[in-house]
Amino acid sequence: MTLRLHDTAARETRDFAPLVPGRAGIYVCGLTVQSEPHVGHVRSAVNFDVLRRWLAASGYEVDFIRNVTDIDDKILAKSAEQGVHWYALAAAMKRELDKALAAINVLPPTYEPGATGHVPEIVELIEQLVARGHAYAAEDGSGDVYFDVRSWAAYGELTRQKVEDMEPAGDADPRGKRDPRDFALWKGHKKESEPATAAWPSPWGPGRPGWHIECSAMAGKYLGPAFDIHGGGVDLRFPHHENEQAQSRAAGRPFASYWLHNAWITTAGEKMSKSLGNSMLIPSVLERVRGIELRYYIVAAHYRSHVEFSFEALDEAAKGFRRIEDFLERAGGVLGGAVPADGIWCADFVAAMDDDLGTPAAVAAIHDVVREGNKLLAEGGDERALRGNAASVRAMLDVLGLDPADEAWAAAASDDRLTDVVDVLVRGLLAERAAAREAKDWARADAIRDQIKSAGLEVEDTSTGPRWTIIQGSV
RNA sequence: GGUGGGUUGGCCGAGAGGCGAGGCAACGGACUGCAAAUCCGUCUACACGGGUUCAAAUCCCGUACCCACCUCCA
CATH class of the missing domain: 3.40.50.620 (HUPs)
Known part of the structure; x- marks a missing residue:
């Protein structure tokens, strides 16, 4: 090749x-x-x-x-x-x-x-x-x-x-x-x-x-x-x-x-240098999406294609990326820790990249592997296959500079210690919610979930218990 | 006037003669206390007019529209 x-x-x-x-x-x-x-x-x-x-x-x-x-x-x-x-x-x-x-x-x-x-x-x-x-x-x-x-x-x-x-x-x-x-x-x-x-x-x-x-x-x-x-x-x-x-x-x-x-x-058909206002300046865009999401938006288009910038498209790209990211996070949970980064690139990915840096096709190839991985996750069981799958996703993302676990993002991300603090607080609430659910007091359970949500955190019930994440774009 | 690049579904966006792009949204199903997430399925398009071909988004001819560059620009 x-x-x-x-x-x-x-x-x-x-x-x-x-x-x-x-x-x-x-x-x-x-x-x-x-x-x-x-x-x-x-x-x-x-x-x-x-x-x-x-x-x-x-x-x-x-x-x-x-x-x-x-x-x-x-x-x-x-x-x-x-x-x-x-x-x-x-x-x-x-x-x-x-x-x-x-x-x-x-x-x-x-x-x-x-x-x-x-x-x-x-x-x-x-x-x-x-x-x-x-x-x-x-x-x-x-x-x-x-x-x-x-x-x-x-x-x-x-x-x-x-x-x-x-x-x-x-x-x-x-x-x-x-x-x-x-x-x-x-x-x-x-x-x-x-x-x-x-x-x-x-x-x-x-x-x-x-x-x-x-x-x-x-x-x-x-x-x-x-x-x-x-x-x-x-x-x-x-x-x-x-x-x-x-x-x-x-x-x-x-x-x-x-x-x-x-x-x-x-x-809107205008060069950015001529556009009025500063909504397209990087600090301003980064108030709306994270750096990794902006990068995904750029990488998802071929470098020789003209891109018409819109916040709607940017938001959609961010959602698409979160799908990949969510998979890695859930896979990491099942695998008991971080997903290894030593996976192999799938053939479609390599072919796409070798063909004049076909990043859109490369991104599509990653999504294919994510879908397979999600399937494994849903079926449960085959941890070895899941590990290979998730590691492959990470390895391919890394080539595109989009590996969420890359330390480069850490500087921009929220403080780890703060995450720990929030986790302790949320866990208390989640324990209460678990008790309410146990008692089939759904109103109480939902009220707690809404309360957490109003603080900007999403609670999801998974097969291994509840999981909280920051709602992107809410902060 | 000269030189390049475009026009693809509700939206974003690939592909370059026959085969599923992918994502987002929407809708239906599975799962769930309800959600969320996930999976499965549905919607399935190539600016227009001709032509070539068994077969055309893809090749050829023509037309329309858009964009960039021609000494500030990523």
């Missing part, structure tokens, strides 16, 4: 053949830390986290680099608007992002480089491009350096566009450009409008990196001139990725073998 990935550059799903057997180098364009993360932002992170986990689970040693763009026009503009230092804004938003990603169990990358920390590498790359005749310093004294689109015949190959059909780049004063489509590699410092802290020395005078160059420089530094997979959101295909590839290849670096792009999450 080979992993197949949809390469957006080739426009086809191809067998994944790593440059070095057993190893996978991945570069993903992370966020420009300019505002609070919303559902759309974290989708990309989850999608590539699943890729990374599946590769690792399949036996690859994965180098996963996800950058942070910590300086650009927007950060400068927003910080000026808010009257804060640009680096303060970037750092604050970075912390928000980290918090949001931790809440949905996105593993930290192998390394997370930032643009501002790689100015020497960026300058070196630009120098290579100038030396090879693919970049030039603007002749208008602005200190800008541009990539010469006309000098690179393959320009447009990633998105199959002809240079003549493109609209001009608006990233700088066009007077300094040889061609309006040339884009900035280096932006000369604008003394009158930009803070002195937003400039670094360079052979072309003080300035800062253009938008695309940092990814080429950092991918080259950490993954080498050629690496396996480059990922990001669809919107980045052009200009960002097109330009990254042009810059890198023009500098003699083969760059990425495969390009993966995740689709958008929109709200």
Whole structure:
């Protein structure tokens, strides 16, 4: 069984053949830390986290680099608007992002480089491009350096566009450009409008990196001139990725073998970045569902499918996930403790994941095993089969970053000691209810159950006695 | 103007010539003191118009509508 990935550059799903057997180098364009993360932002992170986990689970040693763009026009503009230092804004938003990603169990990358920390590498790359005749310093004294689109015949190959059909780049004063489509590699410092802290020395005078160059420089530094997979959101295909590839290849670096792009999450047909209000911001969404449920919602859709975000769909996904979770919990009860995590992946799951990360089918495969497990649970008896079944569910969930027993969720979950306290209190009430039931005083028994429910706990009678759980969404 | 991606049941969402997606909701049954949970069953769709084929959501032609990108974007 080979992993197949949809390469957006080739426009086809191809067998994944790593440059070095057993190893996978991945570069993903992370966020420009300019505002609070919303559902759309974290989708990309989850999608590539699943890729990374599946590769690792399949036996690859994965180098996963996800950058942070910590300086650009927007950060400068927003910080000026808010009257804060640009680096303060970037750092604050970075912390928000980290918090949001931790809440949905996105593993930290192998390394997370930032643009501002790689100015020497960026300058070196630009120098290579100038030396090879693919970049030039603007002749208008602005200190800008541009990539010469006309000098690179393959320009447009990633998105199959002809240079003549493109609209001009608006990233700088066009007077300094040889061609309006040339884009900035280096932006000369604008003394009158930009803070002195937003400039670094360079052979072309003080300035800062253009938008695309940092990814080429950092991918080259950490993954080498050629690496396996480059990922990001669809919107980045052009200009960002097109330009990254042009810059890198023009500098003699083969760059990425495969390009993966995740689709958008929109709200009512609108991009999330344009949506008004902050109901789609991660902290706000996490008031409604738990992080694991949000992750399930994202994973249940294929990464290349456009998702129309709705709270109704989110709630439904959460219910679907709880079905899996409930099974594990009940199986754990029967098995006398935690369900082991060493189960095997079922064949459907593996086939789904190998087929361009077919997470919807993978989720369906998990549900199938859950149904089998529920059947075993209902029949009672075959503990060995149940153990294998439940362990299999856990193992598959783990690949998707959705194992409820994963310690990563513990930080976000309620305090264990508090759970113990509640358990003691509820057990007292349940003993009373048991006595009432014994006496067939159903009114009294139901009153106690209602009382517990009004506190936000659900009581269920099972073959092994009553069990209480927190009603999700009630707190 | 150029480049891509879509349109599937009440809802969410896969699939890519013949075979059950899956979840949620709804309804019926089993179980239960009643519930809950669970199991079983029911509802069974592919934007539209043609065509190819023994067989089409799936392939071909055409039409409509939607979305993204074309230098701020995950």
